[in-house]
Amino acid sequence: MEETKNKQRGLERLKTSANDDTTGLALGVGLSIAMPATAAAQEEDQKNPPLPLELLPFRPIASRVGTPPAPSPPFLWFMTNNCREEVTVAETNLSGVVRGGIDMNQVPSTNEYEESSVLQVDALRVVDNGPMAVKRERERAFDLEAERDRTCDVSSRTSDEEEIGSTRKKLxxxxxxxxxxxxxxxxxxxxxxxxKNALAKQLNLRPRQVEVWFQNRRARTKLKQTEVDCEVLKRCCENLTEENRRLQKELQELRALKAAPQPCVIGQDNYYMPLPATTLTMCPSCERVATMENSHSRSLQFSKSQISRFAQQSAAC
DNA sequence: ACTATACTAGCACTTACTTCA
DNA sequence: TATGAAGTAAGTGCTAGTATA
Incomplete structure (x- = not known):
């Protein structure tokens, strides 16, 4: 199931990269979806290059939602009640936790945590052991720490700290x-x-929240663009269907005409068939019968000799 | 120079919650 | 007041690109 989904995703990625991963649907309508970095943005990035990752001291002070599952390695997410307890694992002597940072290759054992007299943990929560999970845990710790630094007054706290003992509250x-x-x-x-950090500070939000907002915002933009593109494609399809219908009809008429030719009326200097004047005409230069729309390329054409033959056949009848 | 591994940002998909008709 | 739809903040896993040993 999951594997199938991944395969689909893979195909999707191949498809997009096979075209141009910065242009979205290649319809030439509307804005591109992926929004490549503008020259100005790139310049801005050069002026303000991304900050190097700072591995902050692991200070798992987060208070989070819900009842945590049974604690087990590899990563433990400490939950405390708001500012009530300061749990500083970096100051402890646990394996897998290095003073001033995290050694992600080592996993602290549950026992060590439990035995630590320093820790007063309300609950432990296990997340998965992938690098992304670890990164996110660190982000949470960072975010909450940053927020705590910013706002230690209860009034300005957002979701995380209001969620204690209840289900996730949405900000x-x-x-x-x-x-x-x-x-x-x-x-x-x-x-x-x-x-991101500047904006978070300005908005009194956690950097992670700003990041998530931008991610969701990009997704919304893309979704809207896709809807617009679908609408254009739909209209395009309708037009083509209509054109196809019209051409089929025309072809049918012409076939019928060819199958059962009507007697020609031969005039003094020219030949003509009693057909709808709007459909067939004779080219004065080459003396071929053709439609008005595209007299030389598109429809049944009758040469002078053919018309003579029609006339003879008619006479024979 | 090449390779394996680790890390990161961004994305797709999903869930959970809020708002509104 | 109850309810379903729509909107959206947030969680999760995956991949491509990049850095580093």
Whole structure:
């Protein structure tokens, strides 16, 4: 099931990369989806290069939602109640946790945590052991630490710290926050870490929240563009269907005409068939019968000799 | 120079929650 | 008041690109 999904994703990626991964649907309509970095944005990035990753001291102070599953390695997510408890694992002597950072190759054992007299942990939560999970845990720790630094007053706390003992509460951004984020998104649809942190600080949000907002915003933009593209394709398809129908009809008429030729009326200097005047005409230069739309290339053409033959056949009848 | 491994950003998909008709 | 649809913040896993040993 999951494997099938992954295969589909893989195909999807191949498809997009086979075209141009920065142009979205290659219809030439509307804006591109992926929004490649503009020259200005690239210049900005050069001026403000992404900050090097700083492995902050592992200070798992996060208070999170829900009942944690049974604790087990490889990564443990500490949950405390708000600012009530300061749990500083970096100061402990646990294997897998290095002072000043995380050694992700080593996993602290549950026992060690439990035995630590320093730790007063409300709950432990296990996330998966992939690098992304570790990264996210670190981000959470970073985010919450940053937020704590910023706001230790209860009033300005957002979701995380209000979620204790209940299911996840969803943050709703204020109008001001949304407006500022939108404004920022119009300037650049992606943020470098410096921009992200600055914006987060300005909005009194966690950097992760800003990042998620931008991700979701890009997804919404892409979805809308896809809808527009679908609409254009639909209309295009309808037009082609109509054109096809018209051409089929015309072809049918012409075939019928060919199958059962009507007697020609031969005039003094020219030949003509009693057909709808709008359909067939004779070219004065080459003396071929053709339609008005494309007299030389597109429809049944009758030479002078053919018409003579028609006339003879008619006479024979 | 080449390779294996680790790390990261971004994306697709999904879930959970809020708002509104 | 209940309810379903729509909108959206957030969680999760995957991949491509890049850095490093």
């Amino acid at each position: 709703r951004l204020s109008k001001e926050q949304s407006a500022l984020l939108e404004e920022s998104f119009r300037e650049h649809s992606t943020l470098n870490p410096k921009q």
